[in-house]
Amino acid sequence: MSSDPWGRVDETGTVYVRTADGEQVVGSWQAGSPEEALAYFERKYEGLVVEIGLLEKRVKTTDLSAKDAQAAIDHLREQVEAHHAVGDLEALRTRLGELVKTVESRREERRAQRAKQSDEARQAKEDLVVEAEQLAQSDQWRAAGERLRSLVDTWKGLPRLDRKSDDELWHRFSHARSAFSKRRKAHFAQLDAQREDARKAKEKLVAEAEALSDSTDWGPTAARYRELMTEWKAAGRAQREHEDDLWNRFRGAQDVFFAARGSAFAERDAEQTENLKLKEELAAEAEKLLPVTDLKAARSAFRSINERWEAIGHVPRDARPKVEGRMSTVDRAIQEAEEAEWRRTNPEARARAAGLTGQLQAAVDKLTTQIEQARAQGNTSKAEKLERELEGRQALLDQALKGLQEFGG
Structure with a gap:
């Protein structure tokens, strides 16, 4: 009989492995010595150790799914539980148990990650829906249209949610895009009609x-x-x-x-400029009639000048007041001379002026006599009152005498 710490071979060639629950039959060995039998089943054990080690590494360092990892663990556990190897099977069970915990932990991490990603995707899609619904009311047709197209691309890049939630959000998103497109189409149709x-x-x-x-x-x-x-x-x-x-x-x-x-205006302006020159010459000719010394000759000369003036035509508007003002000055001077001549030669006016002068002279003479009498009588206040009245009558008499002189007498 041959043995080691984890197994033995009895005289019948039966191989046993020691476990916490006692010895378990591993198998029968008839082809060689007991040592060879133990060595064979020990190699089986080492093979399980290697496979478990590889699985541990894959679980820790790769993206092996929890489902595939669990299937591999179950397969190895079946081999361990079949007791077809000699070695510390309990240690293998312990390692497989720890590996199960690791896989479950990874499964929970991934479940949490997927839940987080799902929540983030949901929030992202809800944000896209809210923005799309706001853009649906915009009148910034170009910018809003481009932004909505960008939102579609963003939506396509997000993970899908559960079917119900994804369909509901997509319905709102699609409805907002359709509403915007409908408003934009109506706007441009109206714009086309206006144009x-x-x-x-x-x-x-x-x-x-x-x-x-x-x-x-x-x-x-x-x-x-x-x-x-x-x-x-x-x-x-x-x-x-x-x-x-x-x-x-x-x-x-x-x-x-x-x-x-x-x-046409250029031709007119040239003509009016020439007219202005001619009228300025006539105005200068008229101004030579002043002062009026010979009324009849001045009147005749001015009439001739004015006839030539009227025949000339328009002058530039901005020059008109000045040149016409010069002619008006000469015209007024001749009119004033005519009025003075008429007053001087009008017999009725002369008679009225002479009569008024005589009345005023008589009143002055009378007041002078009354003043002398009042002073002779010593009535100073009456004399002063009469003197004030005399001053007023004397002023009127002076004006009347001046007017009478205009009539030549």
């Missing part, structure tokens, strides 16, 4: 602008062009493919008109 209305309105404005381009009714036509420009701005923009062409036609028609008006 079509603008195109029709601007076609009419262009037609009128082109019809006015050869008008020579400068003032009213220029005013109408300003009104057309106001209407153009109020009409809004037409479609891009029409807007530039319509504007070029509209602006071109205005350019034709204003170029013609500018040319």
Whole structure:
């Protein structure tokens, strides 16, 4: 009989392994010596040790799934429990038990990780849904549309949730995108309609602008062009493919008109500048009539000058007040001379002036006599009162005498 600390072979060739529960039959060995029998089953044990070691390493260092790891453990445990090896089988059971704990721990870690990832994915998708629903109300069509497309890409990169939750969130997300697309489509349909209305309105404005381009009714036509420009701005923009062409036609028609008006105004300005020169010469000729010494000759000369003045035509507006003012000054001087001559030669006016002078002279003489009498009587207060009255009558008499002199007497 042969034995070692973990097993023995009896005389019949039966091999035993020692366990905590007593000896267990490993197998029968008839092909050689008992030592060879123990050595064979010891190699079986070493094989189990190697396999368990490899499994421990795989569990600790690779992403071996818990299911596959448990299946491998169960397979090795069956071999250990079959007692077909000689060695410390209890130690192998202990290692397998620890390995089970490790696998379970890894399973819990992965379950927790998956739960965390699921929660993060849920939160991420809920955030995407909330943002999509906010963007669905936006009028920033380009930016919001691009952002929604970006959200779709982000959604596709997130893990799936449980089917019910994932479907509910996707329904909200998809509904928000559809709502935005519907609003954007309605907006651009309305915009297209507005631009079509603008195109029709601007076609009419262009037609009128082109019809006015050869008008020579400068003032009213220029005013109408300003009104057309106001209407153009109020009409809004037409479609891009029409807007530039319509504007070029509209602006071109205005350019034709204003170029013609500018040319006409240039000719008019040249003519009015020449007219101003002529009128300045006439104004200088008229000013030589002052002061008026010969009323009849001055009147005749001014009439001749004025007839030539009227025949000349318009001068530049900004120069008109000054040159016309010079002529008006000469005209007023001649009129004043005529009025003075009329007063001087009017017999009725002369008689009235002479009569008033006589009345005032008599009143002055009377007051002078009354003052002398009052002083002779010693009535000083009466004399002073009469003297104040005399001062007023004397002032009136002086004015009347001056007026009478104007009549030459």
